[in-house]
Amino acid sequence: MLQKKSTEILVGLFVALGIGALFMLAMKVSNLADFSDERGYQITAQFQNTGGLKVRSPVTMAGVRVGRVAAIELDPISYNAKVTINMHPQFDNIPADTSASIFTAGLLGEQYISLDAGADDFYLQDGDELMLTQSALVLEQVIGQFLYSVAEGN
Structure with missing residues (x-):
């Protein structure tokens, strides 16, 4: 028993x-x-197309996670996607002229933002906006342009 x-x-x-x-x-x-809610500081960036970027997507710099996407909304003036990024507080020495690009990671196609450091002497602060951005590469648009160029060639 x-x-x-x-x-x-x-x-x-x-x-x-x-x-x-x-x-x-x-x-x-x-x-x-990540259950911890590190506040850090927030910055924004505008993209013409965010592709499949989602809230809570990672933001990396040189392969190291430095923050997360906090919000994605449409800017009513420029009609671009305005992305708000929560930066981790320990990364407070990122140059102000840093650029942001949207890339795809892995086989599942998870989108993330990659930051490339600039050379400015001033650092990003809460509320700053990244001016140099590169939108997501949308595979359907690339295929459409390729097919259109092939059809024009014939």
Whole structure:
């Protein structure tokens, strides 16, 4: 009787650990694994096309995560996408003339923003806007332009 009870307890613990592992994997895949809410400072950037960029997408510099996308909205004046970025507080010495580009990572096509440092003596501060941006490359547009150029050549 005691042997059967201890076996049931071990099986129950194993199942609970498996469910916990699946939960952590789901959180990691959905970019919700970072429960800490570091405020840091916010900057903005405008892009003509954000492609599949989403809120909470990573923002990297030289492959290191330096922040996350906080909001994406349409600018009513320029009709560009205005992206608000939460920068981690330890990255407070990024030059003001830094440029931002939207790239695709991996096979699943997750979009992220990559920052390239400039050479300015002044650093980005809360509320600043990145002026040099490069929009996402949309595969459908590239294919359409290629097909159009092939059709024109014939």
